[in-house]
Amino acid sequence: MLAFLVRRLLTLALTAWLATLVVFAVLEAIPGDPALVMLGTSAQPEAVAALRAQMGLDRPWPVRYAGWVGGMLHGDFGTSLTYARPVAGLVADRLAITLPLAGLALVLSAGIAIPLGLFAAGQQGRAGDWAVMAFGQMGIAVPGFWFAILLILLFSVRLGWFSAGGFPGWEAGAGPALKALLLPAVALALPEAAILARITRTAALDTLREEYVRTAVAKGLPRRVVLRRHVLPNALIPVATILGLQFSFLVAGAVVVENVFTLPGLGRLLYQAIGQHDLIVVQSVVVLLAVTVVAVNALVDIACAAIDPRPRVTA
Amino acid sequence: MTGPMKIGGMRRLKRLPVSLLLGGLLTALVVGAALLSLVWTPFPAEQVRVVARLRPPGPVHWLGTDHFGRDVLSMILVGARNSLAVGAAAVALGAVLGVPLGLAASAWGRWGDEAVARLGDLLFAFPAVLTAILLTAALGAGAVNVVLALGLFNAAVFARVARGAALAVWRRDFVRAALALGRGPLSVTLVHVLPNIAGVVIVQGTVLFAVAVLNEAALSYLGLGIQPPSPSWGKMLGDAQTFLFTSPLQAIFPGAAIAVTVLGLNLLGDGLRDALDPRHRSAGLL
Numbered sequence: 001m002l003a004f005l006v007r008r009l010l011t012l013a014l015t016a017w018l019a020t021l022v023v024f025a026v027l028e029a030i031p032g033d034p035a036l037v038m039l040g041t042s043a044q045p046e047a048v049a050a051l052r053a054q055m056g057l058d059r060p061w062p063v064r065y066a067g068w069v070g071g072m073l074h075g076d077f078g079t080s081l082t083y084a085r086p087v088a089g090l091v092a093d094r095l096a097i098t099l100p101l102a103g104l105a106l107v108l109s110a111g112i113a114i115p116l117g118l119f120a121a122g123q124q125g126r127a128g129d130w131a132v133m134a135f136g137q138m139g140i141a142v143p144g145f146w147f148a149i150l151l152i153l154l155f156s157v158r159l160g161w162f163s164a165g166g167f168p169g170w171e172a173g174a175g176p177a178l179k180a181l182l183l184p185a186v187a188l189a190l191p192e193a194a195i196l197a198r199i200t201r202t203a204a205l206d207t208l209r210e211e212y213v214r215t216a217v218a219k220g221l222p223r224r225v226v227l228r229r230h231v232l233p234n235a236l237i238p239v240a241t242i243l244g245l246q247f248s249f250l251v252a253g254a255v256v257v258e259n260v261f262t263l264p265g266l267g268r269l270l271y272q273a274i275g276q277h278d279l280i281v282v283q284s285v286v287v288l289l290a291v292t293v294v295a296v297n298a299l300v301d302i303a304c305a306a307i308d309p310r311p312r313v314t315a
Numbered sequence: 316m317t318g319p320m321k322i323g324g325m326r327r328l329k330r331l332p333v334s335l336l337l338g339g340l341l342t343a344l345v346v347g348a349a350l351l352s353l354v355w356t357p358f359p360a361e362q363v364r365v366v367a368r369l370r371p372p373g374p375v376h377w378l379g380t381d382h383f384g385r386d387v388l389s390m391i392l393v394g395a396r397n398s399l400a401v402g403a404a405a406v407a408l409g410a411v412l413g414v415p416l417g418l419a420a421s422a423w424g425r426w427g428d429e430a431v432a433r434l435g436d437l438l439f440a441f442p443a444v445l446t447a448i449l450l451t452a453a454l455g456a457g458a459v460n461v462v463l464a465l466g467l468f469n470a471a472v473f474a475r476v477a478r479g480a481a482l483a484v485w486r487r488d489f490v491r492a493a494l495a496l497g498r499g500p501l502s503v504t505l506v507h508v509l510p511n512i513a514g515v516v517i518v519q520g521t522v523l524f525a526v527a528v529l530n531e532a533a534l535s536y537l538g539l540g541i542q543p544p545s546p547s548w549g550k551m552l553g554d555a556q557t558f559l560f561t562s563p564l565q566a567i568f569p570g571a572a573i574a575v576t577v578l579g580l581n582l583l584g585d586g587l588r589d590a591l592d593p594r595h596r597s598a599g600l601l
Contacts, residue, residue, distance in 0.1 A: 011433070011436065014433065015433065015436045015437055015440060016440075018433075018437045019437060019440050019441070022437065022441070023449060026449050026450065026453050027449075027452065027453055029453055029454075030453045030454075031454075137578060137581060137582070138574075138578070140577070140581060141525075141574045141575075141577040141578035141581060142570075142574050142577075143529050143532055143533060143570065143573050143574070143577075144533075145532075145533055145536050145549075145552065146532075146552055146566075146569075146570030146573060146574070149552060149555070149556055149559070149566050149570065150566070150570070152556075152559060153559055153563050153566060157559050157560055157563060164559070248439065248440075248442045249442065251442055251445070252442035252443065252444035252445065252530075252533075255444050255445075255448070255537075256444065256533045256536065256537060259536075259537060260556070270448060271448070271537060273452075274448060274451055274452050274539070277452075279452060282448065282449065282452040286441075286445055286448065286449050289445055290440040290441050290445060291440070293439070293440050293441075293442070294436065294440045297436075297439070
């Protein structure tokens with residue numbers, strides 16, 4: 001287990017380092033002067049020169065790269081041109097919306113998908129199974145942002161139960177804030193739940209064929225107990241792996257869904273930074289999200305290796 | 316003569332997975348719409364008629380008009396063409412980059428394998444939307460960047476799938492026999508391995524096509540994909556959101572077009588997988 005842990009952490013560090021190189025290289029490839037791109041062609045030459053100095057564009061790229069990565073390791077992600085604030089502070093503010101949104105979506109998706117997948121496995125080949133799998137196909141086919149618009153159409157335009165977008169801030173209280181996050185979280189959760197329900201069903205069906213499950217049934221345990229005690233814990237290993245992989249889709253989905261609901265989260269910050277040519281924000285937030293995706297995948301791998309009893313039994 | 320042949324044909328058709336038939340039908344419908352738009356649309360898709368703006372569906376404009384008075388049906392037909400073109404290009408780019416990498420990893424042993432695995436990790440770290448945002452920040456918005464972003468992500472998936480499938484083929488007797496007869500790794504890869512993993516690659520390509528259509532729509536919704544005045548389903552949804560209170564139907568048709576396309580491609584992928592490898596056959600349609 002220790003060797004696996006060390007190897008996985010080394011891989012994580014290598015991939016994270018490569019991710020910083022890729023982002024740096026892509027933004028280095030900008031045709032022309034990045035300072036001019038950020039300030040616009042009508043900018044005063046003095047302002048362009050000042051920004052060039054601030055970004056260190058007069059220094060060779062290896063020095064700039066080392067300074068950028070070194071700064072990030074110390075929590076210094078640079079200063080946003082648009083907001084005239086350190087990017088780290090901006091990101092922290094926006095994470096206060098994006099993290100609860102992603103967390104809520106993850107809980108909703110697992111809360112919907114795992115019971116549905118288990119139910120479908122228990123009903124294999126019958127109407128219930130077909131209904132769950134049809135939900136799976138439709139959930140994967142419906143684009144999350146269209147589902148978000150449909151939710152707004154129903155719950156905001158027709159019924160008036162929710163606002164069509166915006167965020168009141170946590171200072172308005174947990175109730176209104178969570179209410180503003182609920183529709184976006186549902187929109188984000190649907191495609192994930194659809195995929196997860198299919199994976200749970202397949203994993204549960206595989207586990208149902210195992211001999212220890214047959215033994216449990218032969219012992220006379222009720223079906224519900226067999227599903228809960230023997231099938232669910234073993235089926236959860238592939239489900240957890242997929243949940244980890246889905247994190248990257250959740251990140252991508254959050255960028256889009258936050259824009260549908262005009263939620264001032266990390267995704268919207270990134271999107272607005274493109275329009276504002278705020279390359280410092282784009283660079284830092286993309287690296288942050290990419291490294292988070294890599295780290296979550298590594299954590300899931302480690303968690304799966306830790307909870308999978310088979311290697312321990314073999315040992 | 317015709318009778319028995321007809322019966323044989325029907326039997327063969329019945330033996331095909333339902334998902335393959337339904338997926339093929341839906342996909343054919345979308346491809347047909349895209350091809351039709353090359354020769355005919357009810358109105359020119361980019362024609363602006365402000366006097367006819369936000370018209371509900373009716374006998375002249377079957378699906379209504381948008382806020383510029385453009386015919387929604389015409390835009391959806393041309394949008395199908397754009398969406399399929401971007402999806403196909405992204406899958407082709409992914410396959411051209413990813414399949415040789417996967418094949419090389421399976422043939423080169425441990426180090427090649429390790430290098431491709433790490434490259435896959437790196438590409439997976441950047442969801443297509445992130446890559447597209449990065450490329451847009453550097454090079455500006457446009458369909459080419461979307462194809463690049465989606466293609467790179469697809470390459471990682473193709474490399475992994477091709478590697479996994481190829482490793483299984485390398486263990487088979489006829490490959491060992493070919494090696495024993497003195498054939499080199501490149502020759503074995505091209506003559507024996509590649510044809511045997513083609514099915515898996517095609518199935519994966521169908522699924523990635525569906526994902527590419529979804530991602531293209533999302534990126535165009537954000538304004539990072541296909542640029543106006545060329546119609547795209549995602550951009551149509553973005554525009555329709557502004558008029559949700561006055562013209563809610565505008566937000567229905569482009570979304571339904573995306574869902575039908577993705578559903579068709581996914582079912583086609585499932586059906587092809589079932590037809591090519593009956594061990595995977597699932598319960599009927601699903």
